[in-house]
Amino acid sequence: MPLVKGRKITDDLYPHVADGAELPAEGNVLVSAAHFLENPEALFARQGKVGVIWPNNRDVDDLVPYLERLAVVALVFPTFRDGRAYSQARLLRERYLYRGELRATGQVLRDQFVFMLRAGFDAFEVTKESDAEAFAQTVQRYSVFYQPTGDGRITALHRRMQLRHSESAGL
Amino acid sequence: MTSPLEQKKIRIVGPSVVTANRTWDGAVIYRTAGQDWSADLADAAIVRTNDDARALLAESAADDLGAVGAYIAPVEITDGGKIEPGNLREQIRRSGVTIGLPVQV
Amino acid sequence: MYAYDEIDRTLVNERVAEFRDQVRRRLSGELTEDEFKMLRLQNGVYLQLHAYMFRVAIPYGTLSSKQLRRLAHVARRYDRGYGHFTTRQNIQFNWIKLAELPDALADLAEVGIHSMQTSGNNTRNVTSDQWAGVAPGEVEDPRIWSEILRQYTTLHPEFSFLPRKFKFAITASAHDRAAIKIHDIGLRLHKNDQGETGFEVQVGGGLGRTPFIGKTIKPFVHGRDLLSYVEAIMRVYNQYGRRDNIYKARIKILVHELGVEKFAQEVEEEWQQTRDGALKLDEEVVEDIRSRFFYPAYEKLPHMPDELRKAAQDPKFEAWRTNSVFPHKAQGYAIVTVSLKPVGGPPGDATADQMDALADLADRYSFGEIRVGHEQNLALPHVARRDLPELWKALDKLGLATPNVNLISDIIACPGLDYCSLANARSIPIAQELTRRFANHETANLIGRLHINISGCINACGHHHVGHIGILGVEKNGEEVYQITIGGRADEQAELGTLIGPAVKFDEVADVIEDVVEAYLALRSRPDELFVDTVKRLGVEPFRERVYATR
Numbered sequence: 095m096p097l098v099k100g101r102k103i104t105d106d107l108y109p110h111v112a113d114g115a116e117l118p119a120e121g122n123v124l125v126s127a128a129h130f131l132e133n134p135e136a137l138f139a140r141q142g143k144v145g146v147i148w149p150n151n152r153d154v155d156d157l158v159p160y161l162e163r164l165a166v167v168a169l170v171f172p173t174f175r176d177g178r179a180y181s182q183a184r185l186l187r188e189r190y191l192y193r194g195e196l197r198a199t200g201q202v203l204r205d206q207f208v209f210m211l212r213a214g215f216d217a218f219e220v221t222k223e224s225d226a227e228a229f230a231q232t233v234q235r236y237s238v239f240y241q242p243t244g245d246g247r248i249t250a251l252h253r254r255m256q257l258r259h260s261e262s263a264g265l
Numbered sequence: 266m267t268s269p270l271e272q273k274k275i276r277i278v279g280p281s282v283v284t285a286n287r288t289w290d291g292a293v294i295y296r297t298a299g300q301d302w303s304a305d306l307a308d309a310a311i312v313r314t315n316d317d318a319r320a321l322l323a324e325s326a327a328d329d330l331g332a333v334g335a336y337i338a339p340v341e342i343t344d345g346g347k348i349e350p351g352n353l354r355e356q357i358r359r360s361g362v363t364i365g366l367p368v369q370v
Numbered sequence: 371m372y373a374y375d376e377i378d379r380t381l382v383n384e385r386v387a388e389f390r391d392q393v394r395r396r397l398s399g400e401l402t403e404d405e406f407k408m409l410r411l412q413n414g415v416y417l418q419l420h421a422y423m424f425r426v427a428i429p430y431g432t433l434s435s436k437q438l439r440r441l442a443h444v445a446r447r448y449d450r451g452y453g454h455f456t457t458r459q460n461i462q463f464n465w466i467k468l469a470e471l472p473d474a475l476a477d478l479a480e481v482g483i484h485s486m487q488t489s490g491n492n493t494r495n496v497t498s499d500q501w502a503g504v505a506p507g508e509v510e511d512p513r514i515w516s517e518i519l520r521q522y523t524t525l526h527p528e529f530s531f532l533p534r535k536f537k538f539a540i541t542a543s544a545h546d547r548a549a550i551k552i553h554d555i556g557l558r559l560h561k562n563d564q565g566e567t568g569f570e571v572q573v574g575g576g577l578g579r580t581p582f583i584g585k586t587i588k589p590f591v592h593g594r595d596l597l598s599y600v601e602a603i604m605r606v607y608n609q610y611g612r613r614d615n616i617y618k619a620r621i622k623i624l625v626h627e628l629g630v631e632k633f634a635q636e637v638e639e640e641w642q643q644t645r646d647g648a649l650k651l652d653e654e655v656v657e658d659i660r661s662r663f664f665y666p667a668y669e670k671l672p673h674m675p676d677e678l679r680k681a682a683q684d685p686k687f688e689a690w691r692t693n694s695v696f697p698h699k700a701q702g703y704a705i706v707t708v709s710l711k712p713v714g715g716p717p718g719d720a721t722a723d724q725m726d727a728l729a730d731l732a733d734r735y736s737f738g739e740i741r742v743g744h745e746q747n748l749a750l751p752h753v754a755r756r757d758l759p760e761l762w763k764a765l766d767k768l769g770l771a772t773p774n775v776n777l778i779s780d781i782i783a784c785p786g787l788d789y790c791s792l793a794n795a796r797s798i799p800i801a802q803e804l805t806r807r808f809a810n811h812e813t814a815n816l817i818g819r820l821h822i823n824i825s826g827c828i829n830a831c832g833h834h835h836v837g838h839i840g841i842l843g844v845e846k847n848g849e850e851v852y853q854i855t856i857g858g859r860a861d862e863q864a865e866l867g868t869l870i871g872p873a874v875k876f877d878e879v880a881d882v883i884e885d886v887v888e889a890y891l892a893l894r895s896r897p898d899e900l901f902v903d904t905v906k907r908l909g910v911e912p913f914r915e916r917v918y919a920t921r
Contacts, residue, residue, distance in 0.1 A: 153609075175408055175491065177531025181608045184528055189643060205392060205409055212527035224400070235388050238381040240521040242648035243528070249648075250377045250521065251655050258658065289397055290467035291421035330399045334417050334791075352848055353796075354787060358419050362788040364798050367452040367719045 096226035098218040099195070101233065103226050106219075108145045108166050118142075124166060127152065138163055147199065150178040154185055161192045166217075171200035180213045187214030188244040207232050212243045275319050279351065280340050282309040283318075283325045284358070285332035293358045294332060296325045302332055306348050306359055311340065371432045371739055372517050373662045374482040381524070382479045385486055389413050390472035397469065412492060412530070414460075414485035415471060418791050424449075424466040425488040426478065430498040430516040430540075431459035431742040435729035438740050440481045442725035448474045452721045455710060457782060457833055458537070459497045459742045460488055464789055492530050493523035493604075496538045499547040500743035503665065504751045506699045510567060512542040512559050514660045515596065518651070522597050529604050533611035534619035536604070537576075540569075544862070549744060551575045551584045551864035552836060554621045555603060557596075567593040573603060573633070574625035575864075577830035582622040583864050587634035593656065595641075598649040602641035606633070666737040666752050671702025675756035689811055690762050693773035695753075704755050706736075708748040708765060709772040709780065713809045716798045717783045718746030720770075727768050735761050745782055745821075747775065777814040778822060778887070779805040782833060786826030786843065787850070793826035795843025795850035795876070800824055803880045808887075817887055820901045823858070836860040838902040839886060840867040841879065850876045856886065856913060857905035868910045871918045882917055889916040 097106040108124040111117055120141035130137060130146045137144045145166025148157055157167065167186060169179035179198070186192040197217040198210050204225035210218065211233055220226035242249050248256070283296035287304075294302040295309035303309065312318045318337050325335045339351030350356040357363060374382075389409075396406045414425035426441065433441075441461055445453050448470050449463040456462055466474065475485065487494060496516045503511040519538055523529070529536075541548040542559035550556030556572040568590045575584030591599045603621075610628075612618045625633045681687045696705040708728065711717050720728070728748065732740050735757045736750035743749060748770075753761060765771035774780045781804060784790065786797030801824055808814050823837030827844075834840035840855035851873040858867030874882050887901075893912055894904045905913070 174405070175531050176613060177491075177529070178609055178613075180528040180531070181605050203405060205388075206531075209525075209527040209530055236381070236384045236525070238377055238384065240381070240524050241526050250381070251658070253377060254375070254658055255652075255654060286417055286421070288403075289469045291417065291465075293420060329402050330397075333403050353850070354419070357788060361420065362798075363796060364716055364788055364802065366450060367716065367721050 095219050095221065096223055097197075098220050098226050098229045099216065101230040103229075108143075110147070122165065124168060127157070130160075131156070134160055145195070145197075148182065150176065150182065154182050154190070157186075158190050161186070161190055161194070164192075164194050166195040166197055167192065168197040168199045168219075169215075171198060171202060171206075174201045174203050174206055180209065183210075183213040183215055184243060204228055204232050208236055212239065212245050212247075214244050275315055275322065275337060277312065277315055277318050277337060278339060280311050280313055280342055281318055281337050281351070282306070282311060282340050282348070283321050283335055284309075284338045284355070285325065285335035288331060288333050291333075296321060296335070300324065302328075306340070306350070309340070309348060311342070311348070312337075371434050371664055372429070372513070372659075373664065375662070379479070379482065382482065382484045382486075385413075385484060385525075386472065386475045386479050389475060393468060393472055408490055408531075410468075411490035412487055413471075413475070414488035415466075415468065416489060416791075418464065418789055419787075420789070421465045422468055422471075423789070424463045424471065424474070424485065425456070426461050426463070426483060426485045427488050427495050428459050428461060428483075428742050429520050430496060430502065430513045431500045431744075432502075432513060433740045433742065434481075435732040435738040435740065437481045437483055438725050438729040438732070440478060440483060442722040442729070444474050444477060445722040445725070447477070451723075452719055453725070454716075454785065455718045455720065455742050455746050455748065457744050457746065457784075457831060458495050459500070459744055460495055461742070462785075464785070486524055489535075490530075491532045491534050491536075493526070493532075493536045493538065496520050496523070496540065497548055497553075497744060498540045499543060500741040500749050501547060501696070501705055501751065502542065502741075503663070504698055504700075504703075504705055505543050506697050507543060508699070509542045509559050509561060511660075511663065512540040512548075512557075514656065514663065515557070515559065515569075515593070516540050517659055517663075518596070518656065519600070522600070522649075529608055532604075532608055533613050534616065534621075536607070536621065541862075546860075546862040546864075547743070549833070549836070549860040549864070551862070552577055552581075552833070552860060553584060555600065556584045560590075562590055562592075569593070569596060571599065571603075574622040574630075576620050576622045577833060577835045578620075579617050579828050580623065580626075581830070581835045581866050582626065583866070584622075585625060585630045587630060587637060594651045594653075595645055597651060598644045598647060599637075599641050601644055601649055602637045605640055606636045610636075664737075664739075668700040668703060668752070669754070671754055671756065673701055673755065675702070675754075677756045677759050681759035681762075684759075686766075687759060687762050690766075690771050690773040691758060693777070693815075694771070694775045695758060698752070700752075702755055704753050704758065706750040706753045706758070706761065707743070707775045708750060708770050709775055710747050710770070711774055711780050711805065712769050712772050713779065713805045714802050715769075715805070717781050717801050720748070724768050724770060727764075728770065731761060731764055745780065747780070773811055774805075774814055776819045776821070778808045778817050778820040779814055781805065781822045781824060782837070783824040784826050784832035786824070786832075790826060790831075792829055793843070794828075794845040795826050795852065797824040797826040797832060797841075797843055800841060800843070800852070800876070800879050804883060807880050807884060816897075817891070818898070818900055820887075821860075822883070833860060834858075835866045836864060837867060838900075838905075839883065841883075844873060846873065852876070852879050854879075854882060854886070854917075856910060857902060859902055870910050870914045871921075874921070878921075882921075885917045886913055889913050892916075 855867030
């Protein structure tokens, strides 16, 4: 499953370690929430960065104390129709100011890329190779956005205000 | 006419066919014995056991490109061997609405 | 109506381009139906019995004549020459081909019409009062806020994959013509003691398998806080609404299972975090939206012009005027309801020819504007009273002047088993027969205001739960049978109807309704006691006795 980051297919630097499997001696790891919460300090003490896969039916509150030290938070779309991770993503980015990699996993398809980017995801375990290859082109589909999110894009309402002001300023 | 969209178990009560809608235009179609679709009920493959129904449905549903929403529908076979829709819903699907259309086409 | 600017048009066009790409990938096999279905639903495309059905949005029920003509064009070019107006102020085309949909959408986009989110598990058309902006006594035009909400909810990245569909309605009048109490979020616009605009927020209304009347969770949300408060509600729902069972996934179930106090508290806690953020609405922004709404320059006209005085001699005109013409906030003007319920016709349908002709009449007599009501009739919102006689003649020729508005033959019905793949029974033939039984206008007027609502299945798109008389089609042993309820209401006194007895067969429904009406005429305390009030006063027992005595 290709990983897209920075709008292109890239290497995944965070091998997923299954529950119960042995952790590599050093190097980055991506572990489940259950595994992480058993002993977060032990994981942080290792050589290598830590990423967590957080389930979509659990509040992100329990993760908040660790956000500054986490390199990756992976959220889950069990099917593309289950949109709980969008709320989780926005809360992590906009309320808790999480700055690490925010990764979309599960059924990650082309037609949700724009929504995911706007919600704050910056890495994508894309389900289909062809969708991963089309990423850069797909995210240019829309230039108008009605609502504010943490992506900093100006909304239509405010763009109109800008236009109005620049008109009246004779620009 | 309980919507067959709510069908969970396959349990036929008599001769049945597999029907669906054609993907590109939504037209009503029936699965033939030749692994194809026809808009004519007369061409439909008839199944008479639950196993055969299941198999035909599975085979039909594999054609995700040609057809949408395949399900099993009852039919009646007349004395002359003609296939007729087996309930009101299937009659309506084959013949169209039971009311006059606002515009005559 | 709201004037789309370059920004709005760009979004609609980008959407059309995206859907064209999605259809192409579906027809090439690149997308499976499982991957495509939710995408097509989010563009209003259903699979029905005979064909695809295409649901086009008419935001808060307001159309320009240009837009109505384009709907007629779509009906002719891509469909079978007619369209159906729905209980959510949208229009449906029943015979559309998937392969031609992108072109139909492109044609519609040219006049600012779209089908975004008219289906799917996202936020749907924000509906409102079809008399918005012209009703006497209205607090202020609710469409301003409907448009603000429409923009906010369109392609919202966080809320496009909710547990289930989500419907808003807004009213700004004492009499609620928007049925806000049966919506997921119902907003009652009013002013506080300081004269500031705000909303009573009701949540968790809805019909279907588990009908609920909406509950107030906050009596006053200031206008500037509307979006941040709505975002709080939606975020709570998106995270905690049930996803394990589609029959328990609406917000009404979440409100019911948490209890309204706990639910309100969850929303309040979330809202405290968002209320001062980017969603706070500046007065300037609201004014900008308001400035894009067109309001006619009304002339100073007399209340009783000569044309009207003369025409009053014609009993046919008078029958129509007293039935279909309503007071307007501007003197000398009127709101005209255009009945789409001809005797023997399918309720809510209009042919392409009728749409074109009505667009011309709107240009001539209503400043180019038409409205769509949730009772499946249309309206011309700005008619000068002196033009009523000429307008009536034209409407009558078109079959759009049946004087049955709000009467027993003004039936609301879903498409039912004739069209819909979810249905268990037909609804349109029941409606048609009832209009024939009660075709006599004297009789209908004698009976008075009586709303019949017919649904062909428990999904209740005909709103049968809140009909004065509600008819629900079900299936029993391969036969269509119908449950009859009485005493429901959809307005500010919203209430669910009560079953009067065992279900009756297709051929008996009209007889039963006649018996119900006869019972009412015998039982009412005065000629002007409405059916629904007689039921409230006496309960269903007297009706049940009379109707089922011989059955």
